[in-house]
Amino acid sequence: MTVSTRIAVIAVGDRSRHDDGVGWAVLSRLRERAAVRPLPPGTALSECDLDPGRLIRLWEDAGLAVVLESAHARPSRPGRIYRLELGAAELWRPGVMSPHGLGEAVELARELGRLPGHLVAYAVDSADISLGQGLSEPVAAMVEPLAERVEEEIVRHQVTAAAGAVASTAS
Numbered sequence: 001m002t003v004s005t006r007i008a009v010i011a012v013g014d015r016s017r018h019d020d021g022v023g024w025a026v027l028s029r030l031r032e033r034a035a036v037r038p039l040p041p042g043t044a045l046s047e048c049d050l051d052p053g054r055l056i057r058l059w060e061d062a063g064l065a066v067v068l069e070s071a072h073a074r075p076s077r078p079g080r081i082y083r084l085e086l087g088a089a090e091l092w093r094p095g096v097m098s099p100h101g102l103g104e105a106v107e108l109a110r111e112l113g114r115l116p117g118h119l120v121a122y123a124v125d126s127a128d129i130s131l132g133q134g135l136s137e138p139v140a141a142m143v144e145p146l147a148e149r150v151e152e153e154i155v156r157h158q159v160t161a162a163a164g165a166v167a168s169t170a171s
Contacts (some may be wrong), residue, residue, distance in 0.1 A: 005161065007043040007154055008062040008116065012055065012069040012102070019078075019126035019139045022146075023047070023068035026122075029147040039151075040158060052105035056114050064157040065116035066150055067102060070139070071123035078127035079138030081146055086119035120153055122146055 009030065011023025027045050039045075046058045059065035071082060086106065102121055109115045124146065127136040135143070 005042050006062045007040060008059045008065045009043065009045050009150060010055065010058050010065065010067050011047045012067055016131060018128040018130060018132050018134060019136050020070045020129045022070050022124045022135060022139050025135060025143045026068050026146050026150065029143050030150060033147060040154060052108055055105045056109045059116040060114050062116040063161060064118045066153055067121040069121065069123050070126040070129065073125045077125050078136060079142050080125040081142055082123045084121040084123060118157060122149065
């Protein structure tokens with residue numbers, strides 16, 4: 001079995017709706033940080049509208065896909081970061097959180113056999129998704145910590161993939 005080293009970090013949402021642009025803000029911060037500390041080769045930073053088909057194309061053949069988006073949790077705690085992982089019960093639970101079509105994209109990708117090797121979504125509970133530019137204060141405060149968490153996620157994936165490659169060559 002071949003393990004993909006490609007990593008896809010994908011911002012989902014609409015940056016013309018205040019906090020719905022949190023993924024774009026995190027991607028921007030990751031690009032700034034990469035100028036000093038480059039991301040691993042094969043890492044793609046991409047933006048996606050709300051189209052599940054496009055989202056699937058962006059994560060296809062990735063060993064790791066990290067999706068960044070806003071969420072509308074109940075009860076609301078603006079700025080709270082949720083880490084959701086493929087296979088975990090909290091990946092998509094109607095009535096608790098409303099990620100941008102992530103549940104539909106996962107189910108469609110599962111049916112088509114086009115899931116990434118590992119899928120993690122980071123969703124930030126939004127305070128304001130009305131039309132307009134700029135993030136609310138509690139969401140803006142999470143951009144830097146979330147960029148750090150994405151970098152840590154990438155490092156964890158690399159360590160796990162390297163350990164798996166060593167184990168498979170030893171057997």
